Amino acid sequence: MTTDLRQVHPSEWDSWYGKLLSAFAEPETPEERAVSRDLTELDRTLGLWEDGDPVATAGLFSFRMTVPGGAAVPTAGVTMVSVAPTHRRRGVLRSMMRRQLDDVRAAGAEPLAALTASEPAIYSRFGYGLATRELLADIDTSRVALTVPEGADAVRLRLVEDPASVLDVCESVYARVVPTRPGMLARRPGWEHRMVLDPERKREGAAPLRCVLAERDGETVGYARYAVKPGWSDREVPRGAVLLRDLEALDEAAYGALWRFLFDIDLAPSLRLDGRPVDDPWQHMVSDIRRCGMFTNDGLFLRPVDVGAALAARTYAAPVDVVFGVEDGFCAWNTGRWRLSGDPKGAVCERTRDPADLTLSVRELGEVYLGGTSLSALARAGRVREERPERGALREAAVAFLSETAPWLPHGF
Numbered sequence: 001m002t003t004d005l006r007q008v009h010p011s012e013w014d015s016w017y018g019k020l021l022s023a024f025a026e027p028e029t030p031e032e033r034a035v036s037r038d039l040t041e042l043d044r045t046l047g048l049w050e051d052g053d054p055v056a057t058a059g060l061f062s063f064r065m066t067v068p069g070g071a072a073v074p075t076a077g078v079t080m081v082s083v084a085p086t087h088r089r090r091g092v093l094r095s096m097m098r099r100q101l102d103d104v105r106a107a108g109a110e111p112l113a114a115l116t117a118s119e120p121a122i123y124s125r126f127g128y129g130l131a132t133r134e135l136l137a138d139i140d141t142s143r144v145a146l147t148v149p150e151g152a153d154a155v156r157l158r159l160v161e162d163p164a165s166v167l168d169v170c171e172s173v174y175a176r177v178v179p180t181r182p183g184m185l186a187r188r189p190g191w192e193h194r195m196v197l198d199p200e201r202k203r204e205g206a207a208p209l210r211c212v213l214a215e216r217d218g219e220t221v222g223y224a225r226y227a228v229k230p231g232w233s234d235r236e237v238p239r240g241a242v243l244l245r246d247l248e249a250l251d252e253a254a255y256g257a258l259w260r261f262l263f264d265i266d267l268a269p270s271l272r273l274d275g276r277p278v279d280d281p282w283q284h285m286v287s288d289i290r291r292c293g294m295f296t297n298d299g300l301f302l303r304p305v306d307v308g309a310a311l312a313a314r315t316y317a318a319p320v321d322v323v324f325g326v327e328d329g330f331c332a333w334n335t336g337r338w339r340l341s342g343d344p345k346g347a348v349c350e351r352t353r354d355p356a357d358l359t360l361s362v363r364e365l366g367e368v369y370l371g372g373t374s375l376s377a378l379a380r381a382g383r384v385r386e387e388r389p390e391r392g393a394l395r396e397a398a399v400a401f402l403s404e405t406a407p408w409l410p411h412g413f
């Protein structure tokens with residue numbers, strides 16, 4: 001028997017991808033498959049081949065991620081990870097994680113790696129920390145009133161039956177929003193097609209996806225993609241639901257106009273949100289937060305591949321000068337003491353022999369990196385140790401790391 005962990009040849013993509021789908025037990029339409037094929041970066045794929053057959057898959061996407069301060073930092077997006085049921089729990093995933101991170105480090109271009117997890121328990125052992133959360137909600141729009149910002153009445157809404165026909169304008173709105181929120185991804189051309197895939201099996205009984213454009217003076221200033229799921233009670237009372245896929249807007253008025261539209265769709269007294277930013281402003285526009293049925297879930301998991309370059313790539317909300325004692329059990333090159341000196345304009349992060357102020361693992365650094373989780377909260381959870389409390393480094397760093405805007409990943413990958 002021969003086994004070989006290596007890059008996928010173009011002619012092997014079909015069988016490699018088939019193995020991935022079978023690990024998830026999820027069929028795909030030819031259209032979905034074509035988009036996946038188009039987005040696959042073949043030179044960044046890995047397959048474990050056993051006697052010529054793929055038994056495990058993994059890939060990387062080349063993203064640029066917005067970080068606090070607005071820089072777009074090259075980020076390796078870990079994706080398409082699977083191991084055949086016959087080969088699980090013998091270290092295959094571990095070997096692929098090893099290869100990926102070694103490759104990313106050797107290339108030297110991406111200080112960060114990121115992923116969304118099928119199961120959140122898997123990736124912390126490889127140094128990935130939960131860096132963004134997402135808000136889910138089921139809003140009773142028959143009872144919850146919405147007060148929208150000034151200017152919403154001047155926004156023209158245009159309904160588009162086929163969202164694919166307005167992909168370009170939506171994508172240009174999206175591209176303008178990306179630098180404004182940590183965690184958002186600048187993506188290569190082609191990704192926009194994935195945003196309007198609408199296979200029947202994922203509709204949950206809803207009508208096809210629609211798009212509504214927000215326009216002002218002939219310019220598109222926002223969009224929402226959604227589907228309406230019809231429903232009636234046994235007494236003929238409307239019980240439909242609006243399922244929001246995504247929504248982006250360039251200003252408050254366009255944002256307000258789009259949310260008002262979603263709240264007001266007839267026959268659908270429920271609005272379901274499936275992965276919004278935790279600081280989404282609609283929460284401050286509603287009359288009754290209790291009837292909004294909210295909860296949060298995990299979003300993006302982040303791992304500094306190069307601690308020094310990663311910490312120097314973002315800015316900090318307040319001046320900070322601290323020494324981190326970092327433990328990295330999976331990428332030992334990061335282990336050691338790092339002095340971070342930064343402020344709202346920029347930062348330097350270098351190795352130092354000075355004693356540590358704060359001791360943590362690389363996973364905690366990934367968790368606080370985008371500014372959505374407080375170092376103080378992690379310290380209270382016993383995951384960050386302040387070595388010399390009299391110096392006040394924990395408070396200083398906790399304030400400096402936080403982001404004014406909650407980090408958010410708008411879509412999986």
Ligand SMILES: CC(=O)SCCNC(=O)CCNC(=O)[C@H](O)C(C)(C)COP(=O)(O)OP(=O)(O)OC[C@H]1O[C@@H](n2cnc3c(N)ncnc32)[C@H](O)[C@@H]1OP(=O)(O)O
Nearest residue numbers: 079080081082083088089090091092093094115117118121
């Ligand atoms: C980024 C993405 O693409 S997410 C998609 C991940 N893929 C899937 O969920 C598809 C279905 N599942 C699978 O294909 C496999 O079970 C995988 C990829 C999750 C795990 O692959 P395996 O080869 O079995 O993992 P491996 O044997 O290398 O285990 C490494 C470690 O992870 C742990 N682990 C593996 N799977 C899981 C899990 N589902 N939950 C919790 N821990 C897990 C193992 O116990 C082991 O722990 P250790 O460090 O204490 O020894």
